[in-house]
Amino acid sequence: MNFTEKLRKTQHTQNSLLCIGLDTDIKKIPKHLLKAENPQLEFNKIVIEATKDLVCAYKLNLAFYEEYGVKGWDTIEKTLELIPEGIITIADGKRGDIGNTAEKQASALLHKLNFTSATISPYMGFDAIEPFTASQQKGAFVLCVTSNSGAKDFQHLKISGKPLYEHVAIKSKKWNTNQNIGLVVGATRISELKKIRHIAPEMPFLIPGVGAQKGDLEQSVKYGCTNEGDLALINIGRSIIYVSMQRIFDNKVREAAEYYSHTINYYRKKYYSIV
Amino acid sequence: MNFTEKLRKTQHTQNSLLCIGLDTDIKKIPKHLLKAENPQLEFNKIVIEATKDLVCAYKLNLAFYEEYGVKGWDTIEKTLELIPEGIITIADGKRGDIGNTAEKQASALLHKLNFTSATISPYMGFDAIEPFTASQQKGAFVLCVTSNSGAKDFQHLKISGKPLYEHVAIKSKKWNTNQNIGLVVGATRISELKKIRHIAPEMPFLIPGVGAQKGDLEQSVKYGCTNEGDLALINIGRSIIYVSMQRIFDNKVREAAEYYSHTINYYRKKYYSIV
Numbered sequence: 001m002n003f004t005e006k007l008r009k010t011q012h013t014q015n016s017l018l019c020i021g022l023d024t025d026i027k028k029i030p031k032h033l034l035k036a037e038n039p040q041l042e043f044n045k046i047v048i049e050a051t052k053d054l055v056c057a058y059k060l061n062l063a064f065y066e067e068y069g070v071k072g073w074d075t076i077e078k079t080l081e082l083i084p085e086g087i088i089t090i091a092d093g094k095r096g097d098i099g100n101t102a103e104k105q106a107s108a109l110l111h112k113l114n115f116t117s118a119t120i121s122p123y124m125g126f127d128a129i130e131p132f133t134a135s136q137q138k139g140a141f142v143l144c145v146t147s148n149s150g151a152k153d154f155q156h157l158k159i160s161g162k163p164l165y166e167h168v169a170i171k172s173k174k175w176n177t178n179q180n181i182g183l184v185v186g187a188t189r190i191s192e193l194k195k196i197r198h199i200a201p202e203m204p205f206l207i208p209g210v211g212a213q214k215g216d217l218e219q220s221v222k223y224g225c226t227n228e229g230d231l232a233l234i235n236i237g238r239s240i241i242y243v244s245m246q247r248i249f250d251n252k253v254r255e256a257a258e259y260y261s262h263t264i265n266y267y268r269k270k271y272y273s274i275v
Numbered sequence: 276m277n278f279t280e281k282l283r284k285t286q287h288t289q290n291s292l293l294c295i296g297l298d299t300d301i302k303k304i305p306k307h308l309l310k311a312e313n314p315q316l317e318f319n320k321i322v323i324e325a326t327k328d329l330v331c332a333y334k335l336n337l338a339f340y341e342e343y344g345v346k347g348w349d350t351i352e353k354t355l356e357l358i359p360e361g362i363i364t365i366a367d368g369k370r371g372d373i374g375n376t377a378e379k380q381a382s383a384l385l386h387k388l389n390f391t392s393a394t395i396s397p398y399m400g401f402d403a404i405e406p407f408t409a410s411q412q413k414g415a416f417v418l419c420v421t422s423n424s425g426a427k428d429f430q431h432l433k434i435s436g437k438p439l440y441e442h443v444a445i446k447s448k449k450w451n452t453n454q455n456i457g458l459v460v461g462a463t464r465i466s467e468l469k470k471i472r473h474i475a476p477e478m479p480f481l482i483p484g485v486g487a488q489k490g491d492l493e494q495s496v497k498y499g500c501t502n503e504g505d506l507a508l509i510n511i512g513r514s515i516i517y518v519s520m521q522r523i524f525d526n527k528v529r530e531a532a533e534y535y536s537h538t539i540n541y542y543r544k545k546y547y548s549i550v
Contacts, residue, residue: 063379069387073348098423104338112344121396125425148373150400157434
């Protein structure tokens, strides 16, 4: 089964487009966890346990773990072991390099760590992306329009009348012969999201920026899904995982995840003919 | 001392523009080392010991270590401990992300691991680069023109008559208020190198692609240096570290490093008024 089919299947089975961002910052987690041997892992365990039936994916922002060196890398490995088989995992590291190095990156993230997919920066072009797409069942999310202010520095520059991000979308679509390339499109960029979904009607879209970054959830669902009302991954991190600093916080995390998962499904029903 | 001054000082003290790429692939190292507890580290130790008076910098391609997970990350830490104080170290991971994540990346690479500098992909714009430049004495090498074939996919697209990579060079120069931003320009792209040195006459250039990738060494020195004949970092990896598969290989590695360091200085004398 290729990555796109696998994502679609997971979204249908779980009845969810929600991706939870495990960007675990120990400065923001309940204080009693700091006494644990590995506070990041302990926190992730509780969040995963509380939400695993409500999501289609978990995204790990690698830098939040790499900050702790060897220990952080170990936390990534152990966190992945806690995620049920069938749920999509995304190594969010914005990788991409010359061919022989990109092969090592893909090997590290998709095979050694066994993530289902990874995010890739397109600046170095096709050979930087190709090793991530060599296995059909593994996926690559190519940065297209990002949610940050710096997105305007280069992504919006016009080339032959079209902004750079459209060229990225068009080429990524062309390269998608294995049906395992997706695009990253920030929820803070709705008009761009609409255009890009038009360019690539059948590709998976990873949509960060709802919640703390104030992206629009309704519009993200309306314009981010395919005609079948799926293949958008709505990523929410801080607004779910940091909702409570109490000793017992799993119920609050679950409530927040339910709120987002249900609200997304409400909009899916509103705009697409899904039941 | 800011990063650019520090690099200049190291290049003068060491009388070398050579940067050795420690892209250590255990499939390519002498076989007897595979019996060591940590073959990558053992190999790096021998290469560093044999070359540390001939270089201004070592560049570690992070993916070659991340492939080994926790153990690889440990090898990065231990390799850095073997590099003498004063030699520039480059974390080659092509990072860059939204502000709060880029801060974690910079913290992981420049502070936790204590690299002097890191390579950054510009696609996400200024806030992806800024955290890497917050400490004046730490440096960020922004990808400008890369040495791979995929460079043509986006970097050469024209915006208002100028290719994207020129826009990257111009903006990076503008952002360089702390004198600690450099550019990555592949040695396989000499005409672009010449143009970019003209745009940014005083910025450090990291120049990979000589050796295995067949970039031109003489032209890289001629067009890659400032008017003072410095601030180019000529990176050579495979053509130095893999010259011998013999049990005793440090002498061969040293010979190769001497050859490149001396040849670079020969061209510096030919094209610049250095003694």
